[in-house]
Amino acid sequence: MLDQVPQAPQKLPLVGHMAALMAGAPWDVTERWLRERGPTVRLQIPGASYLVTSDPEFIRHVIVGAADNYVKDLRAMGAFLDILGHGLLTSDGELWKRQRAVLARAFRIDALRNVAEVSIRAVDRLGAVLDAHARSGRPVDIGAQMRRLTLQVIAEATLQMPPHQSDDVLPRLYEPLVEEANKRVWQPYRGFLPTPAKFRYDRSLAQLDAFLLGKIRARLQARRADPGARPADMLDMLLANLDDGGWSEESERLVSDELKTMLFAGHDTSSAMLTWTLHSLTQQPAELERLRADAALVFTGDGVPDYEQLKRLDFAGACLKEALRLYNIVPIVVREAAVDDTFGALVIPRGTKVMVHMQALHKDPRHWPEPEAFRPDRFLGDEPVGHRWLPFITGPRSCVGQHFSLLEAKIVLSRLALRYDFTPVPANSDARHRYNIPVGPRASICMHVRPRE
Numbered sequence: 001m002l003d004q005v006p007q008a009p010q011k012l013p014l015v016g017h018m019a020a021l022m023a024g025a026p027w028d029v030t031e032r033w034l035r036e037r038g039p040t041v042r043l044q045i046p047g048a049s050y051l052v053t054s055d056p057e058f059i060r061h062v063i064v065g066a067a068d069n070y071v072k073d074l075r076a077m078g079a080f081l082d083i084l085g086h087g088l089l090t091s092d093g094e095l096w097k098r099q100r101a102v103l104a105r106a107f108r109i110d111a112l113r114n115v116a117e118v119s120i121r122a123v124d125r126l127g128a129v130l131d132a133h134a135r136s137g138r139p140v141d142i143g144a145q146m147r148r149l150t151l152q153v154i155a156e157a158t159l160q161m162p163p164h165q166s167d168d169v170l171p172r173l174y175e176p177l178v179e180e181a182n183k184r185v186w187q188p189y190r191g192f193l194p195t196p197a198k199f200r201y202d203r204s205l206a207q208l209d210a211f212l213l214g215k216i217r218a219r220l221q222a223r224r225a226d227p228g229a230r231p232a233d234m235l236d237m238l239l240a241n242l243d244d245g246g247w248s249e250e251s252e253r254l255v256s257d258e259l260k261t262m263l264f265a266g267h268d269t270s271s272a273m274l275t276w277t278l279h280s281l282t283q284q285p286a287e288l289e290r291l292r293a294d295a296a297l298v299f300t301g302d303g304v305p306d307y308e309q310l311k312r313l314d315f316a317g318a319c320l321k322e323a324l325r326l327y328n329i330v331p332i333v334v335r336e337a338a339v340d341d342t343f344g345a346l347v348i349p350r351g352t353k354v355m356v357h358m359q360a361l362h363k364d365p366r367h368w369p370e371p372e373a374f375r376p377d378r379f380l381g382d383e384p385v386g387h388r389w390l391p392f393i394t395g396p397r398s399c400v401g402q403h404f405s406l407l408e409a410k411i412v413l414s415r416l417a418l419r420y421d422f423t424p425v426p427a428n429s430d431a432r433h434r435y436n437i438p439v440g441p442r443a444s445i446c447m448h449v450r451p452r453e
């Protein structure tokens with residue numbers, strides 16, 4: 001049935017395409033196959049058949065038009081299920097639908113006003129760290145600082161967690177969990193072998209769960225004591241949904257899963273986007289100057305610009321969008337046909353996995369001339385980019401945090417550009433991480449910083 005689709009090269013007996021896929025970053029290997037063989041190819045690995053596609057029409061079919069015929073491939077996220085449980089990213093069906101409605105409300109524009117203030121405070125705190133580096137002459141590890149900042153922002157926006165607590169608790173308990181889960185994606189046996197790494201992982205997860213449960217219960221009590229209080233963060237919004245009697249141990253666990261999902265989905269993604277954007281801008285001083293000029297019109301004094309003013313940070317937005325196109329922080333998403341489906345003459349049997357290849361779409365010269373060049377102007381014209389630019393995908397399972405993320409990053413980038421000059425160290429490189437999604441730099445991106453006059 002899938003025979004009409006060209007087969008990817010390098011297939012071997014027994015293991016199919018597995019060995020070839022493991023020889024490099026799987027999203028780079030498959031991008032090459034798509035370039036060689038056409039917009040859709042098929043491949044096999046033991047136990048699964050995949051269609052891999054960068055065809056905008058087919059992509060729309062899978063994630064928008066016929067989205068009901070597809071489910072997420074949760075096996076691909078298996079290593080993260082322990083941490084994220086039934087959170088939005090890793091659930092399906094009715095539960096996902098209910099939770100999506102609650103969280104979509106939490107990410108509406110009015111909630112984002114709070115994100116702007118939280119982001120401004122966070123970038124100003126980062127200023128103290130950068131000033132110290134400027135005084136000592138030591139270069140700054142931009143990726144590490146962006147991770148810390150975006151963790152502070154998401155922790156404050158979801159949980160009103162003060163920055164010192166976010167700096168202390170989350171890198172200690174949360175980041176090692178994500179690091180181990182990333183390893184388990186490729187070495188699933190790590191989850192079963194009784195090694196020190198497994199014990200450390202189990203202990204950190206139990207401590208993080210206990211910490212979050214403490215936060216949830218304390219907030220629940222506060223809400224009961226003052227039932228009329230306005231929701232202050234996402235935790236309040238999740239709890240408000242349960243105020244009319246829906247409370248149980250299961251709902252408590254679900255709230256905790258959602259908080260962990262927000263922390264997971266909401267910080268390494270944004271920090272990788274910020275790191276790649278700053279990396280690109282330091283190589284294109286003229287574009288950095290344009291960004292400064294735009295930012296200076298919005299950040300005119302010490303006050304916090306209102307949401308309408310912040311929306312005018314168009315050039316910063318274009319730089320971030322171009323970095324998302326060029327560096328593909330989330331290069332692919334995978335869906336599985338839940339029923340037999342058809343797309344034109346193509347019959348897609350139930351169980352077929354479809355790898356939606358945003359990276360190949362973003363690097364296709366037919367859609368993006370000179371795709372390797374960093375050109376923010378691509379996002380400033382009148383021509384809509386919707387069908388060829390999908391870093392947050394689109395459709396019912398699109399990224400719920402996309403506006404949050406772009407708003408936060410526009411503020412951070414603009415304020416940093418206004419306050420500092422950046423000189424990249426010669427060792428910085430475009431090399432991307434080979435196995436982890438979100439895809440950040442393979443080695444640290446470091447820069448010397450100097451306060452501007």
Ligand code: HEM
Nearest residue numbers: 088089265266269270273330333392393397399400401405
């Ligand atoms: C540069 C930043 C980001 C990028 C590129 C990005 C990309 C994506 C993509 C591609 C998906 C779809 C995943 C799939 O279906 O397999 C997704 C889903 C999601 N993202 Fe983001 N994301 C970013 C930032 C954020 C932030 C800041 C948050 C939270 C504050 C967030 C929360 C989520 C959640 C909860 C989902 C699951 C939505 C659902 O399935 O209904 N993301 N994101």
